[in-house]
Amino acid sequence: MYSLPKFFLLVCIFLITLGCGGGSGGGDETGGGAPNPPTSPPPVDEAPCNLTYPVSELFVQAGGSVSGFSPAVDCGIPDTYTVNPDLPVGMELAADTGVISGSPLEEIYIDTHTITATNGFGSTSFELTIDVRPLFEFTAELNPGSYSGLDGSGSLSxxxxxxxxxxNPGFPDPVIGVNFSLAHPASMLNPVSFTYSPELEALNSGTGPMFVDVLMYPGEVVFYSIFSVTPSDYLDFAVPTSLVEINYETIPGPFVGSVGDVPVDFEWQDNSPETPTPNDLYITIETVEAFPANAVDFTATLQRID
Structure with missing residues (x-):
């Protein structure tokens, strides 16, 4: 017969063993522990949606290149990308990724293309306009400007x-016409006169352009010119070539009492309120095709002289 201490010891061992052997606690069939998390349902297959590209109008310089112009798409993963109509010659759409790349061989081109991403469940589309154009750029040569801090009088050209x-593939392209609009601060400057460049004056046996006009407004100057209809009198702009010198006088108020240099900002206007045309920085080449030009805004400085 067991003594009392041994009896209690055996009972304790039995109870401990019983507790470790399972019981009604939570867990899976193998014993204790947290229940296994439920598995996620498999993804539902669906059509791609919301196809987009970084911009809806892609401007490409003739002779330049495009790389890494990539789409973004939601919902289902596309199996293939297609485009209609075909991209300009020299450019391509990667059928598996939708990336557009290449160098357009046409010097002037504009069209809208429908790009479609498709899988077995459906498709989504995006409208992309591609505009290929030669690059011409308006810039300015600044002549020294000065003013009086006493009475505010001064000038700048x-x-x-x-x-x-x-x-540009056709470089140098024969240019038959140009127009631009150049804005200035109406509160600081007033355009008063202009002088055509020697290059323009020499056209058409020294009679100048076939048509030319300069319109001076309180806040901007607008220039229009058709150089000639004779190929020998077309101009090329292989190097920076002057068109017109514009002369301004200061409006005294902002300059009276000023000390040191005074900056004046000029901006090329691609949509002037003073003209009926939708774009006022245009070049027309020999084929009578017109297209927008780039332009570089600038700041002129007037120095105090007294």
Whole structure:
């Protein structure tokens, strides 16, 4: 017969063993522990949606290149990408990724293309306009400007120039006409006169452009010109070439009492309120095709002279 201490010891061992052997606690069939988390349902297959590209109008310089122009798409994963109509010659759409790349071989091109991403459940589309154009750029040559801090009188002149980029396939393109609009602060400057460049004056046996006009408004100057209808009198802009020198006088108020240099900002206007045309930085080449030009805004400085 067991003694009392041994009896209690055996009972304790029995109870401990019983507790470790399972029981009604939570867990799976193998014993204790937290229940297994439920498994996620498999993803539901679906059509792609919301196809987009970084921009809806892609401007490409003639002779330049495009790389890494990539789409974004939601919902289902596309199996393939297609485009209609075909991209310009020299550019391509990767059928598996939708990435657009390449170098357009046409110098002037514009069209809208429908790009479609498709899988076995459906498709989504995006409208992309591609505009290929030669690169011409308006810049300005600044002549020294000055003012009096006593009475605010002063003057400044700016020479508008045009340059063609050598990457253009037709470089140098024969140009038959140009128009631009150049804005200035109406509270600081007033355009008073202009002088055509020697290059323009020499056209058509020294009679100048077939048509040219300069309109001076309180806040901007607008220039229009058709150089000639004779190929020998077309101009090229392989190097920066002057068009017109514009002369301004200061409006005294902002300059009276000023000390040191005074900056004046100029901006090329691609949609002037003073003209009926939708774009006022345009180049027309020999084929009578017109397209927008780039332009570089600038700041002129007037120095105090007293």
């Amino acid at each position: 700016v020479t508008a120039q045009l340059t063609e980029d050598a990457l």
